Amino acid sequence: MMRHLVREWRFLLGQNNVVILLCLCCALSSFAIYSGHQEIVAQHFTIERLQLAQQQDQQDILAKHKTPGSLAYYQFHLTYQTPSHLSFAALGDRDLYPWKHRIRMLALEGQIYESDVANPELAYIGKFDFSFLISVLAPLFVILMLHDIIANERNKGRYELLVVTASGSIVLWGYKTLVRFLALSLSMLAPFYIGSALNDVPLYDVLHVSILVLAYLAFWAALTLWFGRQSIFAPRIAATLIGFWVAVTCVIPITGNLLIEKNIEVPKGSEILLLQREIVNQAWDIPAETSLTEFVKTHPEYRVYTEMSEGFHWKWYYAFQQLGDQAVAHLAFDYRNAILTKFDLGGYIAMFAPPVLMRRQLSRMAQTDVISALRYEQSIRDFHQALRLYYYPYLFELHLFDESTLADMPQYSDFARL
Amino acid sequence: MKQNLQSIQPVIMWKIARDEWRYWFRSKLAVVALLIGLTCTMLTVVVSVGDAFELEHQRGHAQQQSEQTFVNQPDRHPHRMVHYGHYVFKTPPPLGMVDPGVDSHTGNTIFLEGHRQNSATFADQKQSSGTTILGALTPAFVLQVLAPLLLVIMGYGVVSRERETQTLSILAAQGLGYGNLILGKISALLLVAMLMLLPLAISGIVVLSQGESLLTLSLFLVGYLLYLSIWILIIVSISLWAKSNSVSFSTLAFTWLVLCILMPRVATTVAGVMVPAAGKLEKDFAVVAELRQLGDGHNAKDKAFVQLEAELLKKHKVNRVEDLPLNFRGFVALKSEAEITSILNRYAEDRMHEELRQSFFARQFGWLSPQVALRTLSMLTAGTGLETHHRFLRETENLRFNFVQRLNQAHTNKLNYIDDMNRNKSEAAGQIARISAKNWNVIEGFKFRSSPSKERALQAMTPLAQLLLWFGMFGLFLRNLQRHYS
Numbered sequence: 001m002m003r004h005l006v007r008e009w010r011f012l013l014g015q016n017n018v019v020i021l022l023c024l025c026c027a028l029s030s031f032a033i034y035s036g037h038q039e040i041v042a043q044h045f046t047i048e049r050l051q052l053a054q055q056q057d058q059q060d061i062l063a064k065h066k067t068p069g070s071l072a073y074y075q076f077h078l079t080y081q082t083p084s085h086l087s088f089a090a091l092g093d094r095d096l097y098p099w100k101h102r103i104r105m106l107a108l109e110g111q112i113y114e115s116d117v118a119n120p121e122l123a124y125i126g127k128f129d130f131s132f133l134i135s136v137l138a139p140l141f142v143i144l145m146l147h148d149i150i151a152n153e154r155n156k157g158r159y160e161l162l163v164v165t166a167s168g169s170i171v172l173w174g175y176k177t178l179v180r181f182l183a184l185s186l187s188m189l190a191p192f193y194i195g196s197a198l199n200d201v202p203l204y205d206v207l208h209v210s211i212l213v214l215a216y217l218a219f220w221a222a223l224t225l226w227f228g229r230q231s232i233f234a235p236r237i238a239a240t241l242i243g244f245w246v247a248v249t250c251v252i253p254i255t256g257n258l259l260i261e262k263n264i265e266v267p268k269g270s271e272i273l274l275l276q277r278e279i280v281n282q283a284w285d286i287p288a289e290t291s292l293t294e295f296v297k298t299h300p301e302y303r304v305y306t307e308m309s310e311g312f313h314w315k316w317y318y319a320f321q322q323l324g325d326q327a328v329a330h331l332a333f334d335y336r337n338a339i340l341t342k343f344d345l346g347g348y349i350a351m352f353a354p355p356v357l358m359r360r361q362l363s364r365m366a367q368t369d370v371i372s373a374l375r376y377e378q379s380i381r382d383f384h385q386a387l388r389l390y391y392y393p394y395l396f397e398l399h400l401f402d403e404s405t406l407a408d409m410p411q412y413s414d415f416a417r418l
Numbered sequence: 419m420k421q422n423l424q425s426i427q428p429v430i431m432w433k434i435a436r437d438e439w440r441y442w443f444r445s446k447l448a449v450v451a452l453l454i455g456l457t458c459t460m461l462t463v464v465v466s467v468g469d470a471f472e473l474e475h476q477r478g479h480a481q482q483q484s485e486q487t488f489v490n491q492p493d494r495h496p497h498r499m500v501h502y503g504h505y506v507f508k509t510p511p512p513l514g515m516v517d518p519g520v521d522s523h524t525g526n527t528i529f530l531e532g533h534r535q536n537s538a539t540f541a542d543q544k545q546s547s548g549t550t551i552l553g554a555l556t557p558a559f560v561l562q563v564l565a566p567l568l569l570v571i572m573g574y575g576v577v578s579r580e581r582e583t584q585t586l587s588i589l590a591a592q593g594l595g596y597g598n599l600i601l602g603k604i605s606a607l608l609l610v611a612m613l614m615l616l617p618l619a620i621s622g623i624v625v626l627s628q629g630e631s632l633l634t635l636s637l638f639l640v641g642y643l644l645y646l647s648i649w650i651l652i653i654v655s656i657s658l659w660a661k662s663n664s665v666s667f668s669t670l671a672f673t674w675l676v677l678c679i680l681m682p683r684v685a686t687t688v689a690g691v692m693v694p695a696a697g698k699l700e701k702d703f704a705v706v707a708e709l710r711q712l713g714d715g716h717n718a719k720d721k722a723f724v725q726l727e728a729e730l731l732k733k734h735k736v737n738r739v740e741d742l743p744l745n746f747r748g749f750v751a752l753k754s755e756a757e758i759t760s761i762l763n764r765y766a767e768d769r770m771h772e773e774l775r776q777s778f779f780a781r782q783f784g785w786l787s788p789q790v791a792l793r794t795l796s797m798l799t800a801g802t803g804l805e806t807h808h809r810f811l812r813e814t815e816n817l818r819f820n821f822v823q824r825l826n827q828a829h830t831n832k833l834n835y836i837d838d839m840n841r842n843k844s845e846a847a848g849q850i851a852r853i854s855a856k857n858w859n860v861i862e863g864f865k866f867r868s869s870p871s872k873e874r875a876l877q878a879m880t881p882l883a884q885l886l887l888w889f890g891m892f893g894l895f896l897r898n899l900q901r902h903y904s
Contacts, residue, residue, distance in 0.1 A: 017668075028680070035687045042694060053703035060710060076706075096523065096543055100699050110529075113539040116698040119773045120523040120541075121804040122690060122780060125793075126551075128683035136551060140675055144668055152664075235667035239447055239571050242671060246567065251458075253549040258465070260547045269540035270480060270527045274487075274505060277529075281502045285492055287845070312842035339545050346547030356549050370548055 001175075008179040018145060018180065025141055026187040032130045033195035036088040039127075040199070043099070047080050050100060054078040068394035068401040069314025072105035072387075079103060079383060079412045081376040084367040085201045089192060089209065090131035090359075092368025095123040099373075101380060105391060107324035108384045109276040109332055112377065113269060130192055131366075134213055135358035136249055138188060142220040143241045145180055147227070148234040149173060173225075181221050185214055205365065216358050248353045256349030264345070266338040272331045279327040283320035288313075295319035298326070305396040315395040322388065336374060343370045367418040379415045386410040426597055434594075434602025435609070438576060448572045455568040455614050462557045463516065463617040467624055470515035477507040477526065481864060488861055493852045495841060496829040497716075497751065500822050503531030504861055506814050508538070511801040511868040512628035513638060516621055517558035519802025522546075528811075530818035532755060532825075535762045537698060538811070552679070557618055558796055561642055562789055563678045565614050566649040570670045572610060573650070576603040577657040578666040596904040600896065603654055611646035618642065631871035637878060638799045644885045645792040651892035658899050677787045685783035685790055693779050695772035701765045708761050718750040726753060740835055747838050748829030755826055759819050766815070770808045777804045784884035791884035798878040801868025805877065810866055817864055824860040828853055 012018055057076070065071040081099040098115040117123065126132070150173065189210060196206045224241055231237050283291045292306040292315075308316060350357040363369040390410055394401040442448035484505040491502060508526040510518065525538030553559035577600070580586040589599060622635050653670060660666035714720050718727075718739075730742060730749065739746045784791030797803035829838075832853045841851035868874065 031684070031687075035691050038691050046697065046700065050699060050703070053700070057703060057706060093548070096541070100697065102699060102702065114537050115525070115539060115541075116537065118690075118697070119695060119776050119804070120520045120807060121773075121777045121797075122686040124520045124523040125682050125686045125780070127690065128680070128687040132551070132683065137675070137679065140671075140679075144672060148664060148668075234664040235574060236447060238667055238671060242567070243450075243571070246564065249552050250564065253551065254553075254555045257547050257549045258555055260549075266545050268480075270505065270507070273527070273529060273539075274484070277502065278487075281491075281498065284494070284498055310842050311844050311848040342545060342547040346549040349547070349549050353549070356551060359551050360548065 004175040005179055008175045009183075011176070012179055012183065021141060021145055022183055022187045025138075025184060026190065028133055028137070029130065029188040030191040032128055032133045033088065033191040035127075036091055036129045037195055037198060039091060040083050040088045043083050043094075047082060047100065050078055050080065062406070067314070068391055069317070072314075072318065072391050072395075074104075076102040076104050077383070077387070077412055079376075079380050079416075081372070081379075081416065081418065084418055085199050086196075086205055086209070086366040087368050088195055088199050089129065090362040090366035090368055091127055091129045092131075092363035092366060093370060093373060094368050095127065097370070097373035097376075099376060103380060103384055105318060105321070105384075105387055107276055107280050107321040108381065109272055109325050109328050110280070112380060113273065130195075131359050131362040133188065134216065135355040135362070138184075138213075138217055139220040139245055139355065140242070141184060142181075142217055143224050143238060143245065145184055146177060146221055146224040147238045147241060149176060149180075149225070150228050151232050151234040151237060177221065177225060181217065185217050189213060208365065209362070212358070212361055216354065219354065245355075249355045252353045253349060253356050256346070256353070260342050260345050260349075264338055264342050266342070267331050267334045269335060272328045272335060275331065276324045276328045280320060280324035283316075283323065288316045291320040291323060292316055294323055298322075299392065302392065302396045302398075305398070315392075315397075318388070318391065318395055336377070339370065340374065372418055375417050379412075379417050383410060383412050383415040386415070426601060430594060430598045431602040431605060434599060435606040438603060438606035439609070442572060451568045451571045452610065452613075455565060455610075456617075458560045458564060459557060459614050459617045462555055462560050463621045466518070466556055467515045467621055470510060470518075474509055477509050478865075480505075480527075481507045481509070485861055485863060489855075489858050491855060491858055493855050495838075495848075495851050496748070496825045496833060496853055496857065497532075499858060500532035500751075500825050503529055504818075504821060505529055506817065506864050506866075508810050508866050511806070512625045512630040513634065513800035514802050515625065516556065516618060516638075517796045517800040517802055518554075518556055519558075519797040519800060520804060520807055521802055522554065524807045524810075528814050530814060530821070532751075532822045533758050535766060535815060535818070538807075557621070558793075561614065561618065562645070562792055562796070565611070565646060566678055566789075567671075567674050568614075569607060569610065569646065569649050570653055570667075570674055573603075573607050573653040574657055574667040574670050575663050576607070576654060578660045578663045579657075581661075582663050590904075596900045600654060600658065600900055603657075604650055607650040607653065608647065611643070611650060615639070615642055615646070634799045634801075634871040634874055637875055637882070638796065641792055641795040641799065641878070641882065641885065644882075644889060645788055648788050648885065648888045648892060651889065651896055655892055655896045655899055658896070658903065678789045681783055681787035682790050682793065685780040685787075688783075689776045689780035693772070693776045695769070695776055698769060701769055705761060705765050709758060712754060712757050712761075714754075716751075718747045723750050723754075726750065742835065744830050745833050745835045745838055747835065748826055748831070748833060752823060752826040752830055755819075755822055759815075763815065766811070770811070773804060774808070781881070784881050785887070788885060788888045791881045791888070795878045795881035795885065798881065799874050801874055806868045809869055813866065814864075817861070821860045825857070828857045832857065 061071065061075045065074050079101045083094070083099075087094070095118040098117050100116055101112070101114070103111050192209065192213075193206065195201075223244070224237075227237050227241055288308050289306065292308070296303045296306060302315075305315070346356075347360065350360050360369065364371065387410055390408065393399045394405070399405070442452065484507070488499075488502070488504050491499065494502075506528050508521075508524075510521055514521060522542040525541050527540050528538045529536045553563060575582075577586070580589065580599075590596065619639060622639065625635055626632065652673060656669050656673070657666045660669060712722055714722075726749075727739060727746065730746065731737065731739070734742055736742060781790065781794045784794055794803070798805070833851065837847075837851045840847045842848065
């Protein structure tokens, strides 16, 4: 067997266009890994810089604001989602969904949709990363490399001769295909292994990705060979295969997306914001007791503390902030749910579109997809809720607020999740 | 060369083009490709135009509602209205129907309030099913990416086929000349390209009726025609150069892959690495640090305003703030809003500048790929590029500053200082510290429009030059090849 493989490898090295294609694959993969790695390093640095700036800001705020009410009003809290080890290979939707955010104790629904994301023009065109290389480009390389293996021999008139003299079709086509397939896969996987080493990716994940990639490319190779036997006319084989590729990368996903768009109603985001604003602002025009009575329905422990001695009290202020969130909670839930439903339905479409399936698998593993973005959002919500629960006893003056109590303030890092 | 020109005969050219079409109709692959191309462009044009009208209606309606709600607010303390704020919506430009550009990736709603510049929220793409990895269902995508591939599938064999079946030498022997042959083949492919562009041209009528200028629309259409012509030149050149059909097809498919799929993304990725841009959050920290020096505009007793107070007292020759002919709290709000805004604007401009630098860098790849060049031209003429989004941000900021300052003006002139200071003493005092709802009439109807057509046309000159260069390059290349063979 080794003898056959070595022979085919020598043949391969003799074919200039195949060698060029292999070099290109390796170069593209290296570029994808390098730029992905740079991007992730930059994201880590950004988070570090933000943490530093946050500390500085925190000190200034703490020095200036001593009462819980004004501290909660002026203190922004930094939240962020650290990129996973594998994200260098699948940057995913981190250029679309925010992974860093600052929030404060006001109504959360008015803040959480703000997003600090990258340049929209670059995001619109999309980035070139390893997952794109594998799921979209690699099939084309497989097609270009394998479609004419049989047709070429036929065209050159050697086909009959080869079939008669060789001991079997595996010896004839199998080794040749195997060598080309392995060379192509390794040319793209090798840079990924280097990237994985640089990013401390667990061995298990490296294996998982390798198997996914090999299986995916094997699918395309099998398809190409199967088509390749149907015709002697190489361009027709390639054109049909590329047509199939267009169908599964563009036509099916785009049509499927259209069907989902037309059938799943997403509540308008702006309605959440507008309603929330109405509720929060109308609190200033109605008696304070009304808001506080409403508030203690969810926090009965403050029932006896709703008296207001002045026209303004922080407890009332934060109580109606929470009422604003409560009033739109169902809308906001529906909004997130609709996004998740769409994403899940997209999973069914991916069943018929292997490139989409591959990309989703990789970004799921790298935790850079919608699910991770929503988890991050949920972590902000949890953290915000914890902040409220921390501040309320001080705002309602059950306890005295001083320097020592600051240590108990919730920290975002305890809520972070991927 | 002169001889070549003289020997060009339109009748023969036409016959060759007709023969090519006949061949296509006999070949299953070409017919399928043509049908797919036409259906895709037609379908996307119909769907996109329909969607655009719905979007326009929705956002226009939301805008009106938002303005009405603002004006209908009851009597309040003016600063309450500063924080009540206002929502604006971005309506897409007429050509956005065929090329929505960055619209799906930028938010289309902004909340405008005092002392803050919020970002645009609710980008449509965030609600997508996550299935579209190569592009969205727009005529722009179909014509920029899929149309060249279909032209490749139909045209890879225009010359190489004749060579492989050895009809090429027969044609040449009949005194036909390579010039005529090539021009004939080009015309045949050009007709295909025109057919694919037809739905786009027809949608142009709708676009014109929506108020787009003829100048930008023509530039837009010329850009697409030029682009497809470049592809035709590439296809015929390679078909002429290639030794066999197989080589011709593989080379063309590979070229398409590099120019249409690979290059655009390499461009953005390189731009991202080479021109890093700090996010809004990082800038916000810097803004906060600067603002802290300014003092809190909510608190007229802030140390930062002591000097302002002294100047004002001196100017009006009174000893106490209470005796000033204006409300000092409102005055402080007015002054500090102006200062905050100038700082915020400086950082916002900085950020936009960085983003533009990134985009400019990415757009330079138009010299390396006609697809990048056309995409830039298309977005810029349509008014759906980064520049237009920035224009939206600037215009809304202008709107924000104006209404906030008019409210602060009312705060300064129409609300008594002592009433204002006592506003939190009791609920009754709070009722007194209000001004009439008539003062809420400070927002004009907002309708976002992209920049004037001449400006957009000028911006599109660089990508147009890139396309012309590609056209000239392959035109020359083809002529040299043809001379080489004849």
